[in-house]
Amino acid sequence: MNSKHQISPLFLTIFFLLVLGCTASPRKNIRSRRPCKEMVFYFHDIIYNGKNFKNATAAIVGSPAWGNKTILANNNHFGNVVVFDDPITMDNNLHSPPVGRAQGFYIYDKKEIFTAWLGFSFVFNSTAHKGSINFAGADPLMNKTRDISVIGGTGDFFMTRGVATIMTDSFEGEVYFRLRVDIKFYECW
Amino acid sequence: MNSKHQISPLFLTIFFLLVLGCTASPRKNIRSRRPCKEMVFYFHDIIYNGKNFKNATAAIVGSPAWGNKTILANNNHFGNVVVFDDPITMDNNLHSPPVGRAQGFYIYDKKEIFTAWLGFSFVFNSTAHKGSINFAGADPLMNKTRDISVIGGTGDFFMTRGVATIMTDSFEGEVYFRLRVDIKFYECW
C-alpha cells in the first residue's frame, strides 16, 4: 500500500540524476568550452636571406611578379610564400633544446598591411611527446594575439581539435621572429 | 504483493523514455545532418595582371616551368599558385560594403581541365561577426556547385565544422571572378 511511497524518494532521486546525466552529458562532454588539454610552446623562424643558409630554418619559395627569393617583397610582403622547419622550444630561448619541429608554410596575403595564412604541423618525436598537431588559419600578425584552428592530430594528439592563440614574442628585422603558441584542445580522444 | 504491479507501468514508461533518450540523444545532437547554422556570402577575386596593382586583390606567386607571374599559365593554369585577400560581401555586388576578407590561396592542379585546391579563411572583425572560418578542399570549378570543408573556426565561429558549397557567380576573362559561398555548419559549440 505505502510501498510506492517508500521507494519513490530514492528512485526519484536516481531518476532525476539519470535524466540529468543523460541529457546533459553529451553536450557537456563533447561540446565543452573548457579545454581538455592545454600546452604552450615557442617556435623560431629564421628566413634565408642569401647569406645565412646554415642557420636558416625557412626559405622564400614563392613571390609575386615584383618579388624575389632572398628578400621579402614590397607591399607588406604580399604574395610571398615561405616554407619552414622551425625548432620548437618550451621557453622563449632560441638556444633551448628543441622539443619538436614546426613544419609547414605561411603566405603573406595582403597588400595594405602585414597579414598571413598558415598551414603547418607541430611534429614531436621525443619521450615527452610523439605525434603531430595540425594547424590552419589566418594570422593577422599586427594583432597582439591571433587565433587559428587545430584541425587534427596524430599519435599522442590523436584526433584532437582546438584553437591555438599565436603571439609574436619577438622579431629582429625581417630575418628572425619567434612565436608563442598557446594551444587549447577542446576535443581529446 | 501486488506492489510490483502498481509501480511497473509508471516506471516502465520512464525507463523506456530514459533508454530512448540516452541512446538516441548523443547521435541526434552531435551527428545531425541538419545544419546548426547557415550563412551565405560572396567574395570577389581580382588577379594582378601586371597593370592593375591598385585594384588587384590576388597575385600569382607560383607557376610551373612554362608559366610566369602576370598571366595564368597554359594547360588550364596547371601549377599556378594564387594568393588572395578578397572582399566578402553580403550580395553579389563588388562595390557593396565588405563585411570581411577572404584570405588564403588556391592552386590550379590539373592539366586537362580547370580545377583548383583551396586553403583560406573568412576573417571577420565587425559588429556583426568577429572571428574566422577556415576552409580547405578541392574546387573542381567547371562544376556548377562544389563542396569544400569547414575545418575549424575561431571567435564567433569557435570550433565550428561544416561544408561550404561554392558557386562561380560571375567571371570576366581571367582577371575577375566572384564566388558565392553557402556555408552550412553541422558542428556548433
Add this chain to the structure above:
Amino acid sequence: MNSKHQISPLFLTIFFLLVLGCTASPRKNIRSRRPCKEMVFYFHDIIYNGKNFKNATAAIVGSPAWGNKTILANNNHFGNVVVFDDPITMDNNLHSPPVGRAQGFYIYDKKEIFTAWLGFSFVFNSTAHKGSINFAGADPLMNKTRDISVIGGTGDFFMTRGVATIMTDSFEGEVYFRLRVDIKFYECW
C-alpha cells in the same frame, strides 16, 4: 514491508545498465578509437622534369633561391612546392583503372632530411564513391609509415574525420613515387 526487496534486484539491474549506458555511450559512440570506416588506396605521382609533360601528373611550382622548376632542389628539396593531380587506384599498379584523383600540393620543408607537408583531397566521382576527403599534415617521408589528418569530407564522406597512414610503396629516382594510404575514419556522419 518487503516490497522494497522484491523490486530492488530487477530495478537495480536496470538502473545499473542505464547508468552504464548513459555514461558510456556518448564517449563510446562519439570518441571511439575503433574506426567507423576504413579504406585503402594507392596514388601515383609523376613529377614534370622538362621532358615528360604528357605523362606528368605533378609539377614544381615553387622553389627556393637555389632551385628551379624542372629539377627538385638540392638540400633535400627544401623549399620545393609541388602541385599534383594524381590517379588513385585500388591496387599498386599505375595502369589500373583510376577510381579517383588525389589533388593538392606538397612542400619539402627541411634542409637536412627529406620531409614534406601535404594538403590535398581525394576526389571521387564514380558509382562506387562520390565526394571528397580532405587531408593535411606532416609527412616525414623517411619513416616507413606516417600519419596525417583527415580534416573533413563531402558527399559520401560528409563531415568525416580521421587519420590516414601513408607509406611510400615504391619510387623511381626523383620522378615517380607511389603512396599507399590507409584511411581510418573515426567520425562518420
